[in-house]
Amino acid sequence: MAKITYVEHGGTEHTVEVANGLTVMEGARDNNIPGIEADCGGACACSTCHVYIHPDWVEKIPGxxxxxxxMLDFAYEPDPARSRLTCQIKVTDEMDGLIVQMPEKQI
Structure with missing residues (x-):
């Protein structure tokens, strides 16, 4: 299990525990975190679970x-170094303390 902090565009933080094996997107969905829409349900068929990985974490999670x-080409203001789709990041114990920041909007 890992504690993950989801930061809304306006700065509001939500820190929740997410079970290993779930995705960062499922952690947001299961904890009613605003700002991650996940329209495709985690199939990597949209970009509505786009986040910016905190700079301290970019090299610590799988590529x-x-x-x-x-799919990130369709995201709102993607950052080549920090943008990720949360449906593609599986949670492990090593992700304890992960911080993700939501964009202004999802498209």
């Missing part, structure tokens, strides 16, 4: 695959 890279 993006080609499908995620392609």
């Amino acid at each position: 993006k695959d080609d499908m995620e890279e392609d």
Whole structure:
């Protein structure tokens, strides 16, 4: 289990425990975190679970695959270094303390 902090665009923080094996998106959905819409339910078929990974964490989580890279092209103001789709990040104990920041909007 890992504690993950979700930061809304306006700065409101939500720190919740997310079970190993779930995705960061499922953690947001299960805890009613605003700002992550997840329209496709985690199928990597949209970009509505887009976040910016806190700079301290970018190198600590597994990298993006080609499908995620392609979907990030549709995200609102993607950052080549920090943007991720939360449906593609599986939670592990090593992610305890992860911080993700939501964009201004999801598209």
